[in-house]
Amino acid sequence: MKKISIQEVAPRDGLQNEKEYLPTESKAELINRLSAAGFDKIEVTSFVSPKAVPNLRDAEEVFRLIDRNPNIIYSALVPNERGAERALSVKVNEINLVVSASETHNRKNIKQSVEDSFNRFKEIMAMTKMEKVQINGSIGTVFGCPFEGEIQEERVLQLIEKYLDLGVNGVTLADTTGMAVPNQVFRLCERLFTYFPQLELTLHFHNTRGLGLANVAEGLRAGVTKFDASLGGIGGCPFAPGATGNICTEDLVHMLKFMGYEVRPNLDKLIETSKFLEAHLGYELPGQIMKAGIISELYPI
């Protein structure tokens, strides 16, 4: 049985887009419940400007409040040196850098050019050299940009190379606004592995157009073993009102389990925690397993 590793991103990518602010204590309880469900990695928060993402303004407090399981990597998104300082002050296990493959999207999202982003990453690498922290490099809008449209595969290859030159431990390719289609995912991942056979690659999909799990299946076929997902499927994109968010963690775990893969998170605990999150957010989450039930739960004859 092939082992698939899942990073839970609801506390960061999910909560950042919510209308309501989830209180710090509830965030910490959510993360503790996620830790108990058994993830390999949890993206806890984002060390960005509180003005840009007010929902995550309590980043340090959340890190201080949570119980850290030594078998789980507690990661945080960091766009610049100030963010890295803050992240190091609470001893995150991983810093997740982020840049967009699309120049336009990077300027809109991070307010700087892609080149400037990489200049800042170089500073961050220097800052963290003596620290016990691993670095992941994320690339957004890899499978399409809502402003520029198609992204050339060569562009993605170049950005991966830039990250590897910096010395990151792994790279994440993100379909930021849910524009990937299945054969595109297979094609790109297959090509990547011929250039970078040892790459620690994570795929990050959004289910905006219903293709999230189809894209995961194509990633699996190409040999990818690491995926991001968000509990209950929270994390809608501001550019697509009404559309669903990240791929749903419990739906992903359910799929992988019944496809015969080995996955760490406990499905019953995930469903329970998803219902806890739903109760706190106060609306019906897009996740489907929490409504339809697990395939193996049969009805009495």
Add this chain to the structure above:
Amino acid sequence: MKKISIQEVAPRDGLQNEKEYLPTESKAELINRLSAAGFDKIEVTSFVSPKAVPNLRDAEEVFRLIDRNPNIIYSALVPNERGAERALSVKVNEINLVVSASETHNRKNIKQSVEDSFNRFKEIMAMTKMEKVQINGSIGTVFGCPFEGEIQEERVLQLIEKYLDLGVNGVTLADTTGMAVPNQVFRLCERLFTYFPQLELTLHFHNTRGLGLANVAEGLRAGVTKFDASLGGIGGCPFAPGATGNICTEDLVHMLKFMGYEVRPNLDKLIETSKFLEAHLGYELPGQIMKAGIISELYPI
């Protein structure tokens, strides 16, 4: 470009599960709009007992009211001889027979054994011998039964053989309650084509657990070129309250188009018709493209 053929099933599989009865005139308008969008086949209704499926009690009237495009096959589901008589009286282009792979599900759904179902099909084949009508044989619960659980592949192969012995034109494999996982779909379809290389095979998926389009992608890989789908994704299963229904037609067409396949239905007309259906049903439909928009619709920079 490989051509993929889509059968629209919202007027039958979709509407049969709705809480409210859609008036006959609205059904006819829906079907006329679907015809204008350009399908290869539309499943118009079901000739079953009005007591069993009150929503489709107007089957004959619907068939009489709609405009028939000679390039479209207007199909109807028929479980027994009485249904076949009714279907022939309004000159349906295709009769869609249905049996479950699961003995228990067949007894619950059609109130008879699988053997009895095939005895009735033999009578129907005799009744239709001199008529200008094609026959499709559907098999439900192929990828799992909510009562019995796993269905053996051998069982499915045997039922296909039984249908082919009767002389049907094509066979549909249905994942009635959304229990299929991607690698299972590929494995079964690949195996089928080695036994029945000429089989006119249609796959019918439900998105109950978020895997509908992932399962389509695996069917495509195995060489399947015909799929059922339901406008707006309507058609929930009574055994999974809150779960979504059939795979959504416009989401499927969108995926196929951007994967590079040739598909007949016009995406803009589908989205328009899905909004028309949503307005008539009075609640938010599960389809995602009608909310998120088409991938190629970019935002101004």
